[in-house]
Amino acid sequence: MISVDEARALVLGLARAPETEDIPLHDALGRALAAPAVARLTQPPFDASAMDGYALRSAELPGPLQVIGTAAAGVPYQSETPPGSAIRIFTGAPVPAAYDRVVMQEIVTRKGDEITVSDAGENLNIRLQGNDFKAGDEFQPKRPLRPSDLALIAAMNVARVTVARRPRVAILAGGDELVLPGADPAPGQIVSSNDIAIAAMAREAGADPFILPLARDTQESLRDRFAESEGADLIVTIGGASVGDHDLIAKVAADLGMERAFYKLAMRPGRPLMAGRMGSSAMLGLPGNPVSAIVCAKLFMQPLIRVMQGLPAGPEPALAVLSRDLPAEGNRRHYLRARLMAADGLPRIDPFADQDSARLWLLAQADALLIRPANDPARRAGEQVEFLPL
Numbered sequence: 001m002i003s004v005d006e007a008r009a010l011v012l013g014l015a016r017a018p019e020t021e022d023i024p025l026h027d028a029l030g031r032a033l034a035a036p037a038v039a040r041l042t043q044p045p046f047d048a049s050a051m052d053g054y055a056l057r058s059a060e061l062p063g064p065l066q067v068i069g070t071a072a073a074g075v076p077y078q079s080e081t082p083p084g085s086a087i088r089i090f091t092g093a094p095v096p097a098a099y100d101r102v103v104m105q106e107i108v109t110r111k112g113d114e115i116t117v118s119d120a121g122e123n124l125n126i127r128l129q130g131n132d133f134k135a136g137d138e139f140q141p142k143r144p145l146r147p148s149d150l151a152l153i154a155a156m157n158v159a160r161v162t163v164a165r166r167p168r169v170a171i172l173a174g175g176d177e178l179v180l181p182g183a184d185p186a187p188g189q190i191v192s193s194n195d196i197a198i199a200a201m202a203r204e205a206g207a208d209p210f211i212l213p214l215a216r217d218t219q220e221s222l223r224d225r226f227a228e229s230e231g232a233d234l235i236v237t238i239g240g241a242s243v244g245d246h247d248l249i250a251k252v253a254a255d256l257g258m259e260r261a262f263y264k265l266a267m268r269p270g271r272p273l274m275a276g277r278m279g280s281s282a283m284l285g286l287p288g289n290p291v292s293a294i295v296c297a298k299l300f301m302q303p304l305i306r307v308m309q310g311l312p313a314g315p316e317p318a319l320a321v322l323s324r325d326l327p328a329e330g331n332r333r334h335y336l337r338a339r340l341m342a343a344d345g346l347p348r349i350d351p352f353a354d355q356d357s358a359r360l361w362l363l364a365q366a367d368a369l370l371i372r373p374a375n376d377p378a379r380r381a382g383e384q385v386e387f388l389p390l
């Protein structure tokens with residue numbers, strides 16, 4: 001058995017440098033920029049009014065001042081600005097260079113074309129040219145693009161971006177007991193749930209997943225499925241990883257030339273995890289128990305998919321305060337399903353008493369995985385522990 005950290009390093013080492021593609025900005029949500037977006041203009045491009053009101057000279061307050069024109073967003077005022085003058089101005093309009101301040105219309109008294117200002121206060125209400133960003137500024141966040149990032153890149157006047165190609169992930173679930181959701185299970189059969197979860201997790205991490213038809217517990221069936229996963233950047237198998245007579249993944253993968261990086265690690269749940277390389281694809285063999293598969297996907301598959309896109313691996317643990325005493329741990333790192341509760345300072349974390357790795361309903365109640373190191377001594381309520389948010 002190898003440690004979780006050694007296994008993670010080996011799994012992340014399976015990633016190749018990302019291929020890139022050029023796409024329209026409006027398709028770029030959730031994508032990883034592979035080259036910086038470079039601002040093609042300065043924002044704001046001119047000193048802009050932050051309010052609806054009047055542009056004027058601070059030195060001439062409180063007036064009276066003569067209103068000699070209007071500036072609106074997109075329609076600048078381009079005439080004379082003699083002493084004692086002001087212009088009507090609207091939010092977003094360029095402020096003529098002669099004026100150093102905009103006063104809100106709420107504090108202005110206007111009679112005909114003459115204004116006086118009651119109490120202008122401190123705020124100049126002008127957004128200075130370039131106060132947001134300048135032409136040539138480079139933007140490349142180390143995370144998937146968010147809607148607000150798309151707004152920023154659009155404002156930079158950049159219409160297409162260079163992103164990492166989404167890794168193609170083949171998902172291979174199998175077992176004679178499995179039927180598809182919606183089918184009528186025969187005696188002894190259950191509904192396949194892992195493939196749908198693992199595909200969703202792959203998509204969440206930025207991949208383009210495809211679920212293969214369920215494999216049967218025969219070497220021929222598995223070989224067929226591996227053949228169908230040709231061209232995938234990553235093949236994720238689910239189940240058949242353990243030591244039972246029907247657990248054939250390791251054998252078939254080895255026959256097909258898989259170079260195994262490891263098999264079995266010091267982790268609960270998820271001991272029978274395997275990883276390696278098959279031809280040009282990385283391969284990850286997740287255990288079949290549903291909670292184990294999902295926990296392993298969070299710890300290994302999603303980080304690998306992120307690294308394949310040039311992103312940080314994650315997830316980063318956070319701190320919480322233990323809500324109750326816990327016994328000493330064995331020689332495997334334990335990820336306990338737990339509930340978080342808001343508190344003053346750090347949140348409190350309450351691990352479930354039942355940690356059965358087949359109970360999806362319990363997993364649905366959990367919002368964190370409490371991390372207990374291998375050989376951790378007994379812990380008392382009130383101690384700080386690490387967790388991963390779910």
Ligand SMILES: Nc1nc2c(c(=O)[nH]1)N[C@H]1C(S)=C(S)[C@@H](COP(=O)(O)OP(=O)(O)OC[C@H]3O[C@@H](n4cnc5c(N)ncnc54)[C@H](O)[C@@H]3O)O[C@H]1N2
Nearest residue numbers: 173192193194195239240241242247271287288289290292
């Ligand atoms: N003698 C031993 N038995 C087991 C060991 C062991 O070390 N020695 N390890 C246990 C652990 S830990 C786990 S985890 C499981 C994992 O085994 P496999 O990866 O071989 O998974 P399967 O046997 O194929 O299935 C386990 C369990 O999960 C259900 N399953 C499988 N695929 C799906 C799916 N797509 N959707 C829903 N449920 C699925 C399957 O029906 C089984 O109930 O092995 C332990 N045994």
Ligand code: MOO
Nearest residue numbers: 269270271292357
């Ligand atoms: O991965 Mo198994 O679920 O450790 O019990």
